Every structure is written in C-alpha cells, then in structure tokens.
Amino acid sequence: MAEISPRKQPRQARARATCEAVKQAAARILVTGGPPALNTNAIAETAGVSVGTLYQYYPSKQAILAELVRDMRAGMLADIERGRAQAKGHDLRTAVRLMVGASLHHHRRDALGAEAMERAEAELPMDAETDALKRRIIALVAELLAGYGIADPELAARDLSAMTRGMAQAAVAAGETDFDALTERIARGAIGYLETGCN
Amino acid sequence: MAEISPRKQPRQARARATCEAVKQAAARILVTGGPPALNTNAIAETAGVSVGTLYQYYPSKQAILAELVRDMRAGMLADIERGRAQAKGHDLRTAVRLMVGASLHHHRRDALGAEAMERAEAELPMDAETDALKRRIIALVAELLAGYGIADPELAARDLSAMTRGMAQAAVAAGETDFDALTERIARGAIGYLETGCN
Amino acid sequence: MAEISPRKQPRQARARATCEAVKQAAARILVTGGPPALNTNAIAETAGVSVGTLYQYYPSKQAILAELVRDMRAGMLADIERGRAQAKGHDLRTAVRLMVGASLHHHRRDALGAEAMERAEAELPMDAETDALKRRIIALVAELLAGYGIADPELAARDLSAMTRGMAQAAVAAGETDFDALTERIARGAIGYLETGCN
Amino acid sequence: MAEISPRKQPRQARARATCEAVKQAAARILVTGGPPALNTNAIAETAGVSVGTLYQYYPSKQAILAELVRDMRAGMLADIERGRAQAKGHDLRTAVRLMVGASLHHHRRDALGAEAMERAEAELPMDAETDALKRRIIALVAELLAGYGIADPELAARDLSAMTRGMAQAAVAAGETDFDALTERIARGAIGYLETGCN
DNA sequence: CATGAATGAGTATTCATTCAT
DNA sequence: CATGAATGAATACTCATTCAT
Missing domain, CATH: 1.10.357 (Tetracycline Repressor; domain 2)
Structure with a gap:
C-alpha cells in the first residue's frame, strides 16, 4: 500500500520552494512524455534536486501525482x-x-x-x-x-x-x-x- | 523504437487461435488490472502459451496492444x-x-x-x-x-x-x-x- | 509482506543448477561478509547469473536466506x-x-x-x-x-x-x-x- | 572505514544528556525493531534531537552502537x-x-x-x-x-x-x-x- | 552549537526481450 | 515451431552523512 499523503510540512522557505519545484517538474514531464516518462529520477533531475530531497517531502511517486x-x-x-x-x-x-x-x-x-x-x-x-x-x-x-x-x-x-x-x-x-x-x-x-x- | 505491426501473418488455424488467445488475455488483464498490470509474462501465462510463442506472433508488447x-x-x-x-x-x-x-x-x-x-x-x-x-x-x-x-x-x-x-x-x-x-x-x-x- | 516460499520449481537440469548456485553463493557471502554484505547483486554475481535469473527462482532476498x-x-x-x-x-x-x-x-x-x-x-x-x-x-x-x-x-x-x-x-x-x-x-x-x- | 571512537568528550551537562539520550534511543530502537530498524534518522528523532546534533557527538552510526x-x-x-x-x-x-x-x-x-x-x-x-x-x-x-x-x-x-x-x-x-x-x-x-x- | 534540508550511492525488484534446447 | 531459462537496464525508494543557515 503506497502512502499517498505528503510526508512532512516544509518549514523553511527553501523547503517550500523545493516542494513546488518537484510538483512543477512532475507536471512538465507528464505533459511532455506522459505517464510512462514520469519516474522519480526524471522528476528530481528536472526539478534540480536529488532523489533524496524529493523523498523528504513525498513518500512516494504516487503522492506527488496525487498532490x-x-x-x-x-x-x-x-x-x-x-x-x-x-x-x-x-x-x-x-x-x-x-x-x-x-x-x-x-x-x-x-x-x-x-x-x-x-x-x-x-x-x-x-x-x-x-x-x-x-x-x-x-x-x-x-x-x-x-x-x-x-x-x-x-x-x-x-x-x-x-x-x-x-x-x-x-x-x-x-x-x-x-x-x-x-x-x-x-x-x-x-x-x-x-x-x-x-x- | 518498438515495432508495432504484427510480426507474421498466421496462416494456420492453430496460429490464429494463439493470436486470438494472446489478445483476449491482454484485454482481460487490461480490464482487471489496468495498464500497470499488463506485462508480457502475464499475457503469456493468461493466454496459456509461453513468452517465446507470444513473441513469434507479436514483435513487442506494444504491438499486441496496438492490434x-x-x-x-x-x-x-x-x-x-x-x-x-x-x-x-x-x-x-x-x-x-x-x-x-x-x-x-x-x-x-x-x-x-x-x-x-x-x-x-x-x-x-x-x-x-x-x-x-x-x-x-x-x-x-x-x-x-x-x-x-x-x-x-x-x-x-x-x-x-x-x-x-x-x-x-x-x-x-x-x-x-x-x-x-x-x-x-x-x-x-x-x-x-x-x-x-x-x- | 515479503514472500518467502520459493517462486517456481526448476524443471530443467540447468535451472536446478542455477538454484543451487544461488544458494551456495548466498552462503559464501554470508560467511565472508556477514548479513550486511548479503545483497542480491552480490549473490547473483557470485553465483555467475544475472539478477533476473535469481528472481526467477526466489521471490525475494529473504526467500533465499529462508531456504x-x-x-x-x-x-x-x-x-x-x-x-x-x-x-x-x-x-x-x-x-x-x-x-x-x-x-x-x-x-x-x-x-x-x-x-x-x-x-x-x-x-x-x-x-x-x-x-x-x-x-x-x-x-x-x-x-x-x-x-x-x-x-x-x-x-x-x-x-x-x-x-x-x-x-x-x-x-x-x-x-x-x-x-x-x-x-x-x-x-x-x-x-x-x-x-x-x-x- | 568508519570512525568508531566518540568524536568529542561532552564537558557540559547538556551535552552529556544529549549523548545519553542518543544511546537510549538507539537501544530502544534496537530492541523494538532489530538492527534493520536502527537508522540515524530514527535515532535522532527518538532522542528528540536533530541528525546534525547527533553527528556532533558521534562520528558515525557504528560509533553509537559501539559505545x-x-x-x-x-x-x-x-x-x-x-x-x-x-x-x-x-x-x-x-x-x-x-x-x-x-x-x-x-x-x-x-x-x-x-x-x-x-x-x-x-x-x-x-x-x-x-x-x-x-x-x-x-x-x-x-x-x-x-x-x-x-x-x-x-x-x-x-x-x-x-x-x-x-x-x-x-x-x-x-x-x-x-x-x-x-x-x-x-x-x-x-x-x-x-x-x-x-x- | 543546533537545525534540518540536501545529497547520492546503494538496494531490492520488475519486466521486455532473446535464444539455446 | 514451442518452450522457458536467462538477461540486464531501468525504477522506486532508503539512509548515512554533510553543510548552509
């Protein structure tokens, strides 16, 4: 059972920016490549953050999509x-x-x-x-x-x-x-x- | 680039039956499990044939779906x-x-x-x-x-x-x-x- | 919940040999490097097979250890x-x-x-x-x-x-x-x- | 090679308390979840300190366990x-x-x-x-x-x-x-x- | 000093496809 | 022709550790 609700509330401004970047990146990939192109490495890279960072805020790929x-x-x-x-x-x-x-x-x-x-x-x-x-x-x-x-x-x-x-x-x-x-x-x-x- | 047109025309009755079984299997899996559940091993097993046989008639998974x-x-x-x-x-x-x-x-x-x-x-x-x-x-x-x-x-x-x-x-x-x-x-x-x- | 019982019975002789090789490899790694060294890539490499092959016979790392x-x-x-x-x-x-x-x-x-x-x-x-x-x-x-x-x-x-x-x-x-x-x-x-x- | 000896001697009372809290936390996690559950984030959280603080006193996870x-x-x-x-x-x-x-x-x-x-x-x-x-x-x-x-x-x-x-x-x-x-x-x-x- | 955001190498596992038998 | 064993690139996710604030 994949967790779908966001993992932690970003407290610092930097963190909130990261969150937003991740969502934007996911959205862009979804538009350009469709669901099959949407993978966590691509999201992280497009967002300009590391995978680890992505997972600080979203417990799963599904959670990003869900949000x-x-x-x-x-x-x-x-x-x-x-x-x-x-x-x-x-x-x-x-x-x-x-x-x-x-x-x-x-x-x-x-x-x-x-x-x-x-x-x-x-x-x-x-x-x-x-x-x-x-x-x-x-x-x-x-x-x-x-x-x-x-x-x-x-x-x-x-x-x-x-x-x-x-x-x-x-x-x-x-x-x-x-x-x-x-x-x-x-x-x-x-x-x-x-x-x-x-x- | 995945080949999408069927690999060979089934001339014999048995071959046609195999093709049909593969398609039926793919359709059933698609309905019950959605796109993520549709994989070639599952298709072959559901169709009652081996993966090898499946690839005799379709050059790729996409080709099955396309047909x-x-x-x-x-x-x-x-x-x-x-x-x-x-x-x-x-x-x-x-x-x-x-x-x-x-x-x-x-x-x-x-x-x-x-x-x-x-x-x-x-x-x-x-x-x-x-x-x-x-x-x-x-x-x-x-x-x-x-x-x-x-x-x-x-x-x-x-x-x-x-x-x-x-x-x-x-x-x-x-x-x-x-x-x-x-x-x-x-x-x-x-x-x-x-x-x-x-x- | 990790599956622990073996995945499929090896039918051909080659398959049985592979199974055995995987177990031997796991055992050797366990002896030489302890639990932390036991990872599926290492097992596969030591056994001389690919990870994919390993997973044909064991549904998880735990299953190998269990057997x-x-x-x-x-x-x-x-x-x-x-x-x-x-x-x-x-x-x-x-x-x-x-x-x-x-x-x-x-x-x-x-x-x-x-x-x-x-x-x-x-x-x-x-x-x-x-x-x-x-x-x-x-x-x-x-x-x-x-x-x-x-x-x-x-x-x-x-x-x-x-x-x-x-x-x-x-x-x-x-x-x-x-x-x-x-x-x-x-x-x-x-x-x-x-x-x-x-x- | 991971450093194993403690990083610095805690001179102040607060520091000693932190050290103790970290060890207690590690011990508790070890009992309840076993070695696989013992990770630095969990230790820090259970101890009520940040990871950064934890690393002020211990150079590595192994060092905590060793102590x-x-x-x-x-x-x-x-x-x-x-x-x-x-x-x-x-x-x-x-x-x-x-x-x-x-x-x-x-x-x-x-x-x-x-x-x-x-x-x-x-x-x-x-x-x-x-x-x-x-x-x-x-x-x-x-x-x-x-x-x-x-x-x-x-x-x-x-x-x-x-x-x-x-x-x-x-x-x-x-x-x-x-x-x-x-x-x-x-x-x-x-x-x-x-x-x-x-x- | 304390924080917690960021990193990225590492891990288990899947699955489309090939090919020896 | 049919089989199913083998392959390995790809993927989601973790976690020890660092460092800017």
Missing part, C-alpha cells in the same frame, strides 16, 4: 465557485455558458497540463480528499441546476461535466486554441441536454 | 456503418439517436473492456492504421450530418463523438448499466448541439 | 535422528555424548558456514517450515531424555540445545577446530545438568 | 566483579551460582535489551576497548576458577561464559522471566562441567 491532481481539482473547484457566483440571477442559458466557461479556465491557463492531469487522475488509486473535491464540484453544479427546476440535477451535473470534459479533451487533442468558440459549442450541447429534458 | 485497439476501432467502424445504414431516410433526431446507439454497441457488449481499450489507446504511439479507422469513423458521421445540412459537419462529428465518449465513460465509471437511458441522454445533448447551432 | 536456513535445519534434524538411532541402548552419559556429537556434525562439515547460518536465522521472520523443523529437533531430544527418566524433558532439551549452540559458537569464534574435544566439554556440561537435577 | 556495546560490557564487568567479591570464601558450587547470577544481572534489568545488545555486538567490527573488557571478564572468571584448582581455567571460563550466554538467550527467546530458576539450571550445567573435569 498534483488535488491541486488541479482544488483550482477547478475555485473556478466553478466563481462561475456560480457570476451565474447567479442570470437565466439558464447564460448560467450554463458561464459555468462551462468557468470549467475551462484551467484549460485556458495550460491546456496540455490540464489534459495531462485529468488523464493521470484516472490511473490513480482514489484519494479521499480529491474525491471529496470532485463530489463538491458536482454538488455545486447540481445545486445550480436544481435552482432552475432541472429534474435529477445530480445526474445532469455528472452528464454535463462529462460532456464538457470529453469535448474539451478532443478539442485540445486536435490542437484547438479558441476556447471561446469551444465554450460556445459545449454550451449548445449542454443547453440542448437540459431543455430537451423539459419537453 | 487490440485496432480491432476495437474496426469493430466500432462496423457498428457506425450499420448505424448509418439504419439511419438513412429518418429525420435528424432519429438519425442521431440511432448513431449514438450504434456508438455504444461495444459498451453494451463489454462496457469495462470498451473503456479500458479507449484508455489504452491514449497511451499508445499513434498507429497509422488505427488513425485511419478513427478518421473514417469521423468522416462517416460527418457525411451523415452534412446530409442534414449541418454547418461544419467535420467539427460537429468530432464534437459529438467526444461528447458521446465523455458521457459514456463517466456513466460506466459510475456503474450505470442502462444503455438505453444513457443513449437517450447523450442524444439529447447531441440534438441540442446540432439544432441550437441552426438558430 | 538456506531451512536446508541447514533439515540437515541438522537428519543428524540428530542418526544420533538418536546410535544412542539407543546406551546409558545416559554415552547417549548424551553421541547426541552432542551429532549436533556438531554440521560444524565439522563447515564450521563457519554453520555459525553464519545460525546467526542469520535470528534475523529472519519466522518461517513456518523451519520452525516445525526446530520443534521436531527439540522433541526428538526430549523423547530421548524422557526415556532416561529426566524430569521436564522439554525444558532440558531446550537448555541442552542452547548450551551446545552457545559453546560451539564461542569455540568456532575462538578458532577451535578439535571438535572431539569440544564435544567432550559440552557433554560434561550436559551430563552435569542432567545428573545434578536428580539429586 | 552502547562498550557500556553493556562495562556494566557486565562491574557485575562480575561484584559477583567475585561475594563469591570469595565460598565453596565452588556456591561460587558458581553467585557468578552465574551476577552474569544475569543485566538480563534481570532488561532482558530484551541485553539480548539485543549481545546480538548487535556480533555484527560490529571489533572495537579494541570492548575487546579488552571482554578479555577482562574472562580473565576474572578464570582467576576465580584457578583458585579452586580447575585445570585450564581460561578455557573453562570461556566455556562457562558461552554456556551462560547460550542458555540465557534461549530462555529469553522462549519468554522465560524467572531468572532464579534459570540461574539454577545454568549453574547445574556449569558445576557438572567443572566437577566432571576433575574425575
């Missing part, structure tokens, strides 16, 4: 929360557009990184904290949808998240960079999904 | 072709429902296997033949959509495929088994995407 | 059984001398090896089979002692075994090589232990 | 000296009983610690000072035996020490706690060894 994914999900949750705040008071169609846009914020920042991270997540043994973040995200969306009278808002939230994720993934893979256009297309699917359901 | 994915895509293409034949003459909404249903045929046969295979595909260096199959699938869908006057049918085909894949993946991960209901939900999204676009 | 110890205990049990057969019909003093002599047979064959092995045993997580062998050895001695009317023969058997082991260890460490003399001295202690108890 | 063993032997020497003082004027049998009892004093204080320490000693490169202590112990016993007209008192002293050590080890391993009974049994063996020799 990376956790960070990504936490950022996504924040994006979604901001999105919901913006969406408040608007009609369903506008609200959906805003939420889809919010969901793609991390793609705007770093499309390849975002994709790599979501892929990596699938191969990871489920981390409790990350799982909680994911549930919270779905719950937020479901609440919003419930406010518009959508039936089975939980299921709808899951479907719309999946739709967004799937379309974004394909778009990034195809090299798209116009996220406004992508947002618009996803929103069309989402709105269709929601409104057709009311018929 | 597995190729088979999956070929099957999917056949499903889609059958779907299109059925869809001919129906209105857009019905056609979409039929196509989505066709796309989920392999999920109906073996949901976990289908998912495992699509995941595996992402980690594989792009195989020319598989890529051609994927393009053909998109092209088929695009042709169909063009017949209904959809603008930018290529892009729409890609978006709908991605939408389908994303929602199916999430549904399987959540343990859903009612593929009719799933088909209906995906179709709602797809139709919304297509019709909203006409506004 | 070595098991072999030693099995040999010892055989020695003790022969000793008891010889001792039958003799008086207590003679019987004790014969049994002590039998216990030192493996020291006569390879004093340093015998000592190294007994040391190693202490650091090993208890292997069920080895434990059974040790119990059997004690039981055999206890039976013999019971036949002479010794009180609490189990305890006496354990004490005499420990006495023998302790004195032999010190003698080997001091470089003694006259095992007849050593046998005689141990026997004096043993007989004293047994007869004083009758007072 | 621990030296302390143990010094304590044993003191026990034996007290035993001999008590034994003066008594007959051989009584003297032997007293000496065996004295040898087991450190077992009475901390049976597991005593055993762990003696085990550790075997794995250590011979330290000159410790070796001198061991010789002195044997010499003391030999002198005592010589006073009773025992032939080859050096050899007898070594044999009796080994006998004591062997039996004590087995008894502790078996979970015995009645050291008076154990003393009595060892003494029987010892007396038998010595008196049978006079025949």
Whole structure:
C-alpha cells in the first residue's frame, strides 16, 4: 500500500520552494512524455534536486501525482465557485455558458497540463480528499441546476461535466486554441441536454 | 523504437487461435488490472502459451496492444456503418439517436473492456492504421450530418463523438448499466448541439 | 509482506543448477561478509547469473536466506535422528555424548558456514517450515531424555540445545577446530545438568 | 572505514544528556525493531534531537552502537566483579551460582535489551576497548576458577561464559522471566562441567 | 552549537526481450 | 515451431552523512 499523503510540512522557505519545484517538474514531464516518462529520477533531475530531497517531502511517486491532481481539482473547484457566483440571477442559458466557461479556465491557463492531469487522475488509486473535491464540484453544479427546476440535477451535473470534459479533451487533442468558440459549442450541447429534458 | 505491426501473418488455424488467445488475455488483464498490470509474462501465462510463442506472433508488447485497439476501432467502424445504414431516410433526431446507439454497441457488449481499450489507446504511439479507422469513423458521421445540412459537419462529428465518449465513460465509471437511458441522454445533448447551432 | 516460499520449481537440469548456485553463493557471502554484505547483486554475481535469473527462482532476498536456513535445519534434524538411532541402548552419559556429537556434525562439515547460518536465522521472520523443523529437533531430544527418566524433558532439551549452540559458537569464534574435544566439554556440561537435577 | 571512537568528550551537562539520550534511543530502537530498524534518522528523532546534533557527538552510526556495546560490557564487568567479591570464601558450587547470577544481572534489568545488545555486538567490527573488557571478564572468571584448582581455567571460563550466554538467550527467546530458576539450571550445567573435569 | 534540508550511492525488484534446447 | 531459462537496464525508494543557515 503506497502512502499517498505528503510526508512532512516544509518549514523553511527553501523547503517550500523545493516542494513546488518537484510538483512543477512532475507536471512538465507528464505533459511532455506522459505517464510512462514520469519516474522519480526524471522528476528530481528536472526539478534540480536529488532523489533524496524529493523523498523528504513525498513518500512516494504516487503522492506527488496525487498532490498534483488535488491541486488541479482544488483550482477547478475555485473556478466553478466563481462561475456560480457570476451565474447567479442570470437565466439558464447564460448560467450554463458561464459555468462551462468557468470549467475551462484551467484549460485556458495550460491546456496540455490540464489534459495531462485529468488523464493521470484516472490511473490513480482514489484519494479521499480529491474525491471529496470532485463530489463538491458536482454538488455545486447540481445545486445550480436544481435552482432552475432541472429534474435529477445530480445526474445532469455528472452528464454535463462529462460532456464538457470529453469535448474539451478532443478539442485540445486536435490542437484547438479558441476556447471561446469551444465554450460556445459545449454550451449548445449542454443547453440542448437540459431543455430537451423539459419537453 | 518498438515495432508495432504484427510480426507474421498466421496462416494456420492453430496460429490464429494463439493470436486470438494472446489478445483476449491482454484485454482481460487490461480490464482487471489496468495498464500497470499488463506485462508480457502475464499475457503469456493468461493466454496459456509461453513468452517465446507470444513473441513469434507479436514483435513487442506494444504491438499486441496496438492490434487490440485496432480491432476495437474496426469493430466500432462496423457498428457506425450499420448505424448509418439504419439511419438513412429518418429525420435528424432519429438519425442521431440511432448513431449514438450504434456508438455504444461495444459498451453494451463489454462496457469495462470498451473503456479500458479507449484508455489504452491514449497511451499508445499513434498507429497509422488505427488513425485511419478513427478518421473514417469521423468522416462517416460527418457525411451523415452534412446530409442534414449541418454547418461544419467535420467539427460537429468530432464534437459529438467526444461528447458521446465523455458521457459514456463517466456513466460506466459510475456503474450505470442502462444503455438505453444513457443513449437517450447523450442524444439529447447531441440534438441540442446540432439544432441550437441552426438558430 | 515479503514472500518467502520459493517462486517456481526448476524443471530443467540447468535451472536446478542455477538454484543451487544461488544458494551456495548466498552462503559464501554470508560467511565472508556477514548479513550486511548479503545483497542480491552480490549473490547473483557470485553465483555467475544475472539478477533476473535469481528472481526467477526466489521471490525475494529473504526467500533465499529462508531456504538456506531451512536446508541447514533439515540437515541438522537428519543428524540428530542418526544420533538418536546410535544412542539407543546406551546409558545416559554415552547417549548424551553421541547426541552432542551429532549436533556438531554440521560444524565439522563447515564450521563457519554453520555459525553464519545460525546467526542469520535470528534475523529472519519466522518461517513456518523451519520452525516445525526446530520443534521436531527439540522433541526428538526430549523423547530421548524422557526415556532416561529426566524430569521436564522439554525444558532440558531446550537448555541442552542452547548450551551446545552457545559453546560451539564461542569455540568456532575462538578458532577451535578439535571438535572431539569440544564435544567432550559440552557433554560434561550436559551430563552435569542432567545428573545434578536428580539429586 | 568508519570512525568508531566518540568524536568529542561532552564537558557540559547538556551535552552529556544529549549523548545519553542518543544511546537510549538507539537501544530502544534496537530492541523494538532489530538492527534493520536502527537508522540515524530514527535515532535522532527518538532522542528528540536533530541528525546534525547527533553527528556532533558521534562520528558515525557504528560509533553509537559501539559505545552502547562498550557500556553493556562495562556494566557486565562491574557485575562480575561484584559477583567475585561475594563469591570469595565460598565453596565452588556456591561460587558458581553467585557468578552465574551476577552474569544475569543485566538480563534481570532488561532482558530484551541485553539480548539485543549481545546480538548487535556480533555484527560490529571489533572495537579494541570492548575487546579488552571482554578479555577482562574472562580473565576474572578464570582467576576465580584457578583458585579452586580447575585445570585450564581460561578455557573453562570461556566455556562457562558461552554456556551462560547460550542458555540465557534461549530462555529469553522462549519468554522465560524467572531468572532464579534459570540461574539454577545454568549453574547445574556449569558445576557438572567443572566437577566432571576433575574425575 | 543546533537545525534540518540536501545529497547520492546503494538496494531490492520488475519486466521486455532473446535464444539455446 | 514451442518452450522457458536467462538477461540486464531501468525504477522506486532508503539512509548515512554533510553543510548552509
């Protein structure tokens, strides 16, 4: 059983910098070489530290990945929360557009990184904290949808998240960079999904 | 650079049976243990042959996986072709429902296997033949959509495929088994995407 | 939890030879360098095989050591059984001398090896089979002692075994090589232990 | 070659306390986890100091262990000296009983610690000072035996020490706690060894 | 002096692939 | 053709030791 929670809290500034460097390095490798290229020696070298140092802060390779994914999900949750705040008071169609846009914020920042991270997540043994973040995200969306009278808002939230994720993934893979256009297309699917359901 | 095309064409029946057994074994391991569990020794043992024999027919581990994915895509293409034949003459909404249903045929046969295979595909260096199959699938869908006057049918085909894949993946991960209901939900999204676009 | 039982049965003659070579190599390293020198690379190199080969037959370093110890205990049990057969019909003093002599047979064959092995045993997580062998050895001695009317023969058997082991260890460490003399001295202690108890 | 003598003489009280804490920590770890668990990080943490501080007082891990063993032997020497003082004027049998009892004093204080320490000693490169202590112990016993007209008192002293050590080890391993009974049994063996020799 | 961050050689183990039988 | 023994580079992780702060 691989330990997954971080090993020790970095107390000095240097230590915190090291931690960050390790995560950045792991993320970069993941983007450029995919999961098979992600090995601890490569991470350490890319981060400019020794393997030993890496293991001072993370008890295992999995733990690094887990924290990376956790960070990504936490950022996504924040994006979604901001999105919901913006969406408040608007009609369903506008609200959906805003939420889809919010969901793609991390793609705007770093499309390849975002994709790599979501892929990596699938191969990871489920981390409790990350799982909680994911549930919270779905719950937020479901609440919003419930406010518009959508039936089975939980299921709808899951479907719309999946739709967004799937379309974004394909778009990034195809090299798209116009996220406004992508947002618009996803929103069309989402709105269709929601409104057709009311018929 | 690992060789990826099969090493020799199995002419005799026994040889074909061996090939099949190897692929089946690889597929089963992929489903039950994921990519990390997929190693050549395990494949050989599960298939009931020796590693040596395995290497008679496949030049590398990647080649086995590549053929597995190729088979999956070929099957999917056949499903889609059958779907299109059925869809001919129906209105857009019905056609979409039929196509989505066709796309989920392999999920109906073996949901976990289908998912495992699509995941595996992402980690594989792009195989020319598989890529051609994927393009053909998109092209088929695009042709169909063009017949209904959809603008930018290529892009729409890609978006709908991605939408389908994303929602199916999430549904399987959540343990859903009612593929009719799933088909209906995906179709709602797809139709919304297509019709909203006409506004 | 390290696996300790051997991994696969060697089918071909070559394989059996490899197995034996690995054990011999481990034993030699243990004698010359002690536990800290016993690492799998060294074992493989000394045995003239690759690490990979070593791991075909033993699932872990511990497993090699465990089998070595098991072999030693099995040999010892055989020695003790022969000793008891010889001792039958003799008086207590003679019987004790014969049994002590039998216990030192493996020291006569390879004093340093015998000592190294007994040391190693202490650091090993208890292997069920080895434990059974040790119990059997004690039981055999206890039976013999019971036949002479010794009180609490189990305890006496354990004490005499420990006495023998302790004195032999010190003698080997001091470089003694006259095992007849050593046998005689141990026997004096043993007989004293047994007869004083009758007072 | 690792330095083994302590690095600096602790003059201040705080320093002496640190040294003591380090040794105590090492001893405790050795008892609870055995040699493999004994690493400098664990020692430092258990002692409540930093690794850096540990290395202020001991030049290497081996040095800590060496001092621990030296302390143990010094304590044993003191026990034996007290035993001999008590034994003066008594007959051989009584003297032997007293000496065996004295040898087991450190077992009475901390049976597991005593055993762990003696085990550790075997794995250590011979330290000159410790070796001198061991010789002195044997010499003391030999002198005592010589006073009773025992032939080859050096050899007898070594044999009796080994006998004591062997039996004590087995008894502790078996979970015995009645050291008076154990003393009595060892003494029987010892007396038998010595008196049978006079025949 | 004390701290704890950093180092990197060393260790056990795996697994794709080859090749003698 | 089939077998499975052998290979060895690669990988995750540990731990004694050093040194900047």
